Amino acid sequence: MKDILFSKCNLLDTTTGKILPEHHVLVEGSHIKEVSDRPLKAGQATIFDLAGRTLMPGLCDAHVHVTAVEADFAKIGRLSPAYITARAAQILKGMLSRGFTTVRDAGGADWGLAQAVQEGLLPGPRILYCGHALSQTGGHGDTRARGDDQYPQRFLNVGTLGRICDGITGVRRAAREEIRKGAHQLKIMASGGVASPNDPIGYTQFSLGEMRAIVEEAEAAETYVMAHAYTSRAVKRALTAGVRSIEHGNLIDRETLDLLVEKHAFFVPTLVTYGMLVREGLESGFPPEQLVKVNGLYEQALAVLEAAQQKGAQIAFGTDLIGGMHRHQSLEFGLRREVQKPVDIIQSATTRCAQLFNLTGQIGVIAPGAYADLLVIDGNPLEDWGLLQDPESHISIIMKEGKFFKKRLP
Numbered sequence: 001m002k003d004i005l006f007s008k009c010n011l012l013d014t015t016t017g018k019i020l021p022e023h024h025v026l027v028e029g030s031h032i033k034e035v036s037d038r039p040l041k042a043g044q045a046t047i048f049d050l051a052g053r054t055l056m057p058g059l060c061d062a063h064v065h066v067t068a069v070e071a072d073f074a075k076i077g078r079l080s081p082a083y084i085t086a087r088a089a090q091i092l093k094g095m096l097s098r099g100f101t102t103v104r105d106a107g108g109a110d111w112g113l114a115q116a117v118q119e120g121l122l123p124g125p126r127i128l129y130c131g132h133a134l135s136q137t138g139g140h141g142d143t144r145a146r147g148d149d150q151y152p153q154r155f156l157n158v159g160t161l162g163r164i165c166d167g168i169t170g171v172r173r174a175a176r177e178e179i180r181k182g183a184h185q186l187k188i189m190a191s192g193g194v195a196s197p198n199d200p201i202g203y204t205q206f207s208l209g210e211m212r213a214i215v216e217e218a219e220a221a222e223t224y225v226m227a228h229a230y231t232s233r234a235v236k237r238a239l240t241a242g243v244r245s246i247e248h249g250n251l252i253d254r255e256t257l258d259l260l261v262e263k264h265a266f267f268v269p270t271l272v273t274y275g276m277l278v279r280e281g282l283e284s285g286f287p288p289e290q291l292v293k294v295n296g297l298y299e300q301a302l303a304v305l306e307a308a309q310q311k312g313a314q315i316a317f318g319t320d321l322i323g324g325m326h327r328h329q330s331l332e333f334g335l336r337r338e339v340q341k342p343v344d345i346i347q348s349a350t351t352r353c354a355q356l357f358n359l360t361g362q363i364g365v366i367a368p369g370a371y372a373d374l375l376v377i378d379g380n381p382l383e384d385w386g387l388l389q390d391p392e393s394h395i396s397i398i399m400k401e402g403k404f405f406k407k408r409l410p
Contacts, residue, residue: 001029001402002044002045002046003026003027003028003033003042003043003044003045003046004026004027004045004046004047004048004372004402005024005025005026005027005040005042005045005046005047005048006024006025006026006027006048006050006055006374006376007024007039007040007047007048007049007050008022008024008049008050008051008052009023009024009025009050009052009053009054009055009376010022010023010050010052010053010054010055010380011023011025011035011054011055011056011366012054012055012056012057012346012366012377012381012382013366014056014057014346014347014350014351014364014365014366015351015365017343017344017346017347017382019054019380019382020037021052022037023035023036023037023055024036024037024038024039024040025055025366025374026040026042026045027372027374027399027402028402029372029402030371030372030401030402030403031369031370031371031372031401031402032366032367032368032369032370032371032372033368034368035366035367035368048376048397048409050376050409053376053377053378053379053396054376054377054378054379054380054381055366055374055375055376055377056346056350056366056374056375056377056381057101057350057363057364057365057366057370057373057374057375058099058100058101058102058125058363058364058371058373058374058375058398058399058400059098059099059100059101059102059317059349059350059375059388060100060101060102060103060104060316060317060349060350060353060354060357060363060364061095061100061102061103061104061125061317061318061319061329061349061353062103062104062245062266062268062316062317062318062353062356062357063104063106063247063268063270063318063319063320064095064103064104064105064106064318064319064320064321065105065106065107065108065109065161065320065321065322066088066091066092066095066103066105066108066109066113066124066127067084067085067088067091067105067108067109067113067158067159068091068108068159068161068321068322068323068326069084069087069088069091069159069323070285070322070323071281071284071285071286071322071323071324071325072285072286072287072323073143073161073195073196073322074143074144074145074197074287075285076108076159076160076161077143077157077159077160077161079159081157081158081159084157084158084159085112085113085116085158088109088113088158088159089122089124091326092117092122092123092124092125092127093122093123093124094326094327094329095124095125095326095329096123096124096125096398096400096405097391097392097398097405097406098329098330098391098395099330099375099388099391099395099398100125100329101125101126101363101371101373101398101400102125102126102128102353102357102359102363102364102373103125103126103127103128104128104129104130104184104185104226104318104353104356104357105127105128105129105130106130106133106187106226106228106247106320107130107131107132107133107141107161107162107187108132108158108159108160108161109127109129109131109158110129110131110158110181111129111131111181111182112158113127113129113158114126114127114128114129114182120403123405125400126400128184128185128357129182129183129184130178130183130184130185130186130187130226131178131181131182131183132160132161132162132163132178133161133162133163133187133188133189133228134162134163134165134171134174134175134178134186134187134188134189134206134214135162135163135164135165135188135189135205136164136165136166136189136205136206136210137164137166138198138199139162139164139189139192139196139199139205139206140162140189140191140192140193140195140196140199140205140228141161141162141163141164141189141196142162142164142196142198142199143161143162143196143197144197144198145197146197146198161195162189163177163178166210167210168209168210168213171206171210171213171214172213172214172217175213175214175217175218176217179217179218179221179223183223184223184357185218185223185224185225185226185245186214186217186218186223186224186225186226187225187226187227187228187247188206188211188214188225188226188227188228188238188243189205189206189227189228190204190205190206190211190227190228190229190234190235190237190238190243191203191204191205191228191229191230191231191234191235192205192230193228193230193248193293194277194290194291194293194294194297195286195290195322196290197287197289197290200293201230201231201251201293202230202231202233204231204233204234204237205234208237208240208241211225211227211237211238211241211242211243212241212242214241215241215242215243216242219242223358224243224244224245224358225242225243225244225245226243226244226245226246226247226268227243227245227246227247228247228248229246229247229248229249230248230249230250230251230252231251231252232251232252232253232255232256235249235252235256235259235260236256236259239256239259239260239263239265243265244265244266244356245265245266245267245268245316245356246260246265246266246267246268247268247270247318247320248268248269248270248301248320249267249268249269249301249304250269250297250300250301250304251300251304252304254307254311257304257307257308257311257313258311260308260313261311261312261313264314265314266314266315266316266352266355266356267308267313267314267315267316268315268316268317268318268356269301269304269305269308269315269318270301270318270319270320270332271298271301271302271305271332271335271336272319272320272321272328272329272331272332272335273319273320273321273322273325274294274297274298274301275298275331275335276321276325276328276331277291277294277325278291278294278298280324280325281294281325284322284323284324284325285323286322286323302335302338302339305336305339305340306339306340309339309340309344314352314355314356315340315344315348315352316348316349316352316353316356317332317336317345317348317349317352317353318332319332330388330389330390330391331389333345333349333385333388333389334385334386334389336348337385342381342382342383342385343382346381346382346388349364350363350364350365351364351365352364371400371401372399372400372401372402373399373400373401374397374398374399375395375397375398375399376395376396376397376409377394377395377396378394378395378396379394396408396409397409
């Protein structure tokens, strides 16, 4: 494979949050070899003169469900794994076309799907998967209807959101099973949620002992736990148990944010999914009896995000879209713009996610030794926020690991 040289670019330095003019970046194979403010010797490299366009790292999304091919998780569990994979391939391709080169799956994807992307069999972002999220009986990962007594463990296929486990022994076994299958991180359901039939959002789930056992298993495997949690009560319990990443957190108060900062935990709010559920949920097949749980969540999420930014929390970028609503992934940038500066949002989708994923220096930056996950933007995204919201029009080049997915420049 020929080396590739991007010359005369405005480099977006995600570490400092500044644009560095007249830079040059040399790609060798799947990684960045050299970055300089002086012209580089290209040898036999293919040269792309960016003529002042912005070169930035590929984006990250810390909360996706790439196998959520339907808006109703109960329905997904009854679909053929082959059919789910075929439709997930289209979701993955769409994410990459929007400039997302790394995503963290929050329940449903498995090692086979991640491996297919890694081997180039499917175009898409690299997938950091948790496998099946761990849920107590009747928790957010238990999608059985109230009249369904059949134990769902036999349906642990690709696409199934959660696995049921109860008690210290049960959660340890479940955690070890997901780790055995290659999970990059574990996920627990620490509170009630929207996309589940039997658990109001205010419910807390799992005992402290159960959560601590799961965290212990994750740490033994040199990884961490992410927790679905909405309320202050649920988030405090999760943080006390040692959870590293709080997902959603729409209803938490300032005292809980102080604890999150004190624990050096990460916060992954997901704004766009609530607006899209209100706007398109019913037509997408989201159960109407669950849709009522969404009322007011967006406004509260926005207020919590603003407070978290003021307190200096480690905020990562996440979307949590499902079914036909995946196409709105880039709208998250504009929604956060109401309470965050563009540089903070870009860093949340690059360097902050890299820290959360334990991939600092490998993704989210343009630096020697990092993966050559690169985007060429027709403009300055720090000044024109619409550029990232309309990737089809404004992203000229999408490169992942040194390979072009999109190339609109000569």
